[in-house]
Amino acid sequence: MIEYAVFFFFAAVAVVFATVVVIHRNPVVGALSLVASFFSLAVMYVLLEAPFLAALQVIVYAGAIMVLFLFVIMLLNLQHQHEPATRPIQQFLGYTSAAAFGVGLIYYLTKYAVLQSPTTPFVAGAREIGVALFESYIFPFEAVSILLLAAIVGALLLSARAGKGPAQASVTAQVDARAEHLP
Amino acid sequence: MLTADNVLGVVKILIIVGALLNVTPIMVWVERRGSALIQDRVGPNRVGPFGLLQSFADALKFILKEDVVPAQANKWLYTLAPMFGLLPALTTMAVIPWGRAFPLHNVRVAGHTFFEQPYLFDPIVTDANVGILVIFALASLGVYGLATAGWASANKYSLFGGIRASAQMISYELSLTLAAVAALMVAGSLRLTDVVHAQTGYFVLFGAVKIPAWNCFSPAMWLSMIVFIVAAFAETNRLPFDFAEAEAELVAGYHTEYSSMKFALFFMAEYMAMAAMSALIATLFFGGWDIPYWNEPATWWASLLTMGMFLMKVIAMLLVFVWVRWTIPRLKYDILMKIGWKVFLPMAILNIILVAWFIARRWI
Amino acid sequence: MIPTHWFLILSAILFTLGVCGVLTRRNGITIFMCIELMVNAVNLTFLAYARQFHQLHGLIFVFFIMAIAAAEAAVGLAIFISLFHHRETIDVDEANLMHW
Helix, strand or coil, X not given: CHHHHXXXXXXXXXXXXXXXXXXXXXXXXXXHHHHHHHHHHHHHHHHCCCHHHHHHHHHHHHHHHHHHHHHHHHHCCHHHCCCCCCCHHHHHHHHHHHHHHHHHHHHHHHHHCCCCCCCCCCCCCHHHHHHHHHHCCHHHXXXXXXXXXXXXXXXXXXXXXXXXXXXXXXXXXXXXXXXXXXX | CCCHHHHHHHHHHHHHHHHHHHHHHHHHHHHHHHHHHHCCCCCCCCCCHHHCCHHXXXXXXXXXXXXXXXXXXXXXXXXXXXXXXXXXXXHHHHXXXXXXXXXXXCEEECCEEECCCCEXXXXXXXXXXXXXXXXXXXXXXXXXHHHHHHHHCCCHHHXXXXXXXXXXXXXXXXXXXXXXXXXXXXXXXXCHHHHHHCCCCEEEECCCEXXXXXXXXXXXXXXXXXXXXXXXXXXXXXXXXXXXXXXXXXXXXXXXXXXXXXXXXXXXXXXHHHHHHHHHHHHHHCCCCCCCCCCCCCCHHHHHHHHHHHHHHHHXXXXXXXXXXXXXXXXXXXXXXXXXXXXXXXXXXXXXXXXXXXHHCCCC | CCCHHHHHHHHHHHHHHHHHHHHHCCEXXXXXXXXHHHHHHHHHXXXXXXXXXXXXXXXXXXXXXXXXXXXXXXXHHHHHHHHHHHHCCCEHHHCCCCCC
């Protein structure tokens, strides 16, 4: 009974904030609404008996990726850049094709994807996921870690300014109080 | 609807929220008198005996002050930012165990007898299977309070302060999480009740001396304890890591433009986060609610004593927070970020390997 | 126990909203955010089916999708930053140097 109430409430929250992301002009408001949407999706994951992934969703998506988005928006001072209005023909075609796609998808889901609910509980704690990751999925695990390394190196190279590197001062030179080293 | 679970759950939530809301006034007094003691002066002693009512005077001042909102601030986000700051502070206490579980049996209240069947009362609001991940998840949401406050104030110095504070928090979150993994490896579970139960035994030294099996007494855990406590200081933006809100450098950083109750909310959020972090440190490293050298029976009075013990450990850790604030100078921001990534993160990762080796060799 | 197709319908709605955003907006950052929304809708589908068929593989897949989405967000934002430094605008319609 309470499960249904929680499901409908957080599903509504997720959809409302996703709509704000799509519609609102200000990217900071969009980023914060997306955080709220991700948080309600994490609640959905708890309802799907995957609490480990729910916590990971908040830690990784809401807590790290969206912080990255917010930093980029704030550092580039993007709220002063006014986004020009989309041409009406693009808006019309975009919304109608997406709506047609969505309606078609939901129709076919209700027609063909209605399954019997499983009766036994699903045990998906940290131990089972850890065992699966380190036994069956060890190769993709290591490959993803190399992928993340490549992403870090790529992000640093792409956003570095041409010319000199980051300004660095020697720590010892800064705290040195001897008279001959004072400016 | 009015089941024992629901009613007692609400009672536990009220106890925790009540305790957390009271932390701020008490800590304000402790901070001001403690700093005065360390700096060889007296501190507030006019309002009430020993200045104990100073917090009430401060609260009254905050409520009655004029609430100034900058003209170009984004009104919605400016008002929401302090509430984002309170979210992690209040919710992380939900999975921390603050006492020993005991059965409730035949409780007589006003002529009615409740609990004919014994009901196990576990003093933890929710004993989640992935307990500690919930704490890290909610703590990582604390970044948004700072970033939003800095941005919504429409002030360049606030923006820089907010970005600096957010960058510092996300950098030290990594070391915090990895250092806590060591304590979890020893306990073998993510639930904090299991972490406390793993610390209720004893280490036997030289066949004769019994030491409580708290993680702080085991040499393999000392490195993780140091990294965790330092990262906890950085997470709560306390000295020596409070450059982002440093008084002399950035006016007041991300909360420069905030006045009266909104500023009071930031203030409260900082002290409540400190209390939640102290509770977590006490649980992970100092044995939680365990009273040393006593096998606590499952009765209500023993459970109350364990709650008192937990409170004492949290208070001790809070005093350490205050003590360090007024002893150690503030770290410069680039040094702070440099050691966060280049010193503490490698130390935390090496610590995991070290503790894993110790566990494999059965030395723990 | 909530029926699985309810989660699938929620996922379809979120995916459709993401598609609307990608097709309609001109702000690069907003387009990225709508892409992340679509990836999360797919995550929800994976988890719904994992619970339906009691398979752990769905959960592991979601784990890897989260890691890869983090990498993609980092590199994508770095690309966007360098584009912004060169063109001084966030309008993706202006990124048309390859257009003849």
